[in-house]
Amino acid sequence: MVRALLVRGMLAGLVAGLFYAVVEYVFGEPMVDAAIAYEDQVAAAAGEAPGAELVSRGVQATLGLGVASALFGVALGGITALVYAAVHGRYLRLPPRAGALALAAAGFVVTYAVPFLKYPANPPASTKDDTIGERTLLFLAMVLASVVIAWAALVVRERLRARLGTWNATTATFAGYVVVVAVVMALLPTVAETPADFPAPVLYGFRIATLGGQLAFWTALGLVFGALVERAVGVPGRRIDADTLR
Incomplete structure (x- = not known):
């Protein structure tokens, strides 16, 4: 059961990670570009030359973001599957789809939303x-x-x-x-x-984009993982036992 859940979780995580990359590319990367522009302005005002890019922004915002998000998704998908295997039937008494969504919601709140309240994400040049x-x-x-x-x-x-x-x-x-x-x-x-003159729309736009990206990731993970587990069971709404997914 655990191995089958792990495979399904990693696959769901891959899909969710790629979806996260698209969301961040659309909403997060413009905020990163704006933050870098601010950093360049500060450097120019101080008479400093902009730092050399080891990897171009174009590659960072596309290939780099996609690969990192995919790896991030596969890892968290696998962890989610292991947690699902540990809590299902003991602490989580729901059908696959509902159980996966409930676990994903808990994952979003516990691992990101709550820590975000204390230490929100910051764009480049803001720290x-x-x-x-x-x-x-x-x-x-x-x-x-x-x-x-x-x-x-x-x-x-x-x-x-x-x-x-x-x-x-x-x-x-x-x-x-x-x-x-x-x-x-x-x-x-x-x-x-954060510098007093750092653009507030960039700071909060970046934070909203990262929070929204995580919400999109966990939602996609819960939906896809639940669908994969339910498909393996074969009966919508049916709870699984220890032998179902072997």
Whole structure:
């Protein structure tokens, strides 16, 4: 079962990754170009020559974006399939399509939307180059904390279901997740280094594009993965057991 789910998850991730690349090319790359133009203006005002491009912007925005997005999609698709195999039937009691969409929605919220609230994405020239490593580690720490807290909430919800009922247990553990995540956000340091004269439309346009791209990716992943799993089962709406996908 796990191997079959993994293959389907990676295939779904590939499709979702390519879809993500198209969305980012249309909405995100213009913001990147605008940010680079700002950086060139700042360099020109300081009498500095623009840095040499090792890879042209055209290649970065097309082939580079497509390959990176495809690899990103395959990796996350595989992880999603493994998580689906771990939670299906125990924590997730839904048919394939609904279950895949629910898991994708949780993946978007837990691994990106919540960390994004603390450490939103920034375009080039909006931050200092020598802090990239620190900002990346802080974002990953926020992602890890969100995932661990969400998993703990899921386990606690399962233990409370018999006593409180599904709705009350879900509400209580969701509230607990929000509170603990808020505490973690308050404890982690804030990174605020965007220049005062950086164009606000570029900054927020880039952030909206990245958030929208992630939403598009996770939606496509959930739809395609759910369809592939349901097709393997052969009966729409049917729940799968451990032997169905072998």
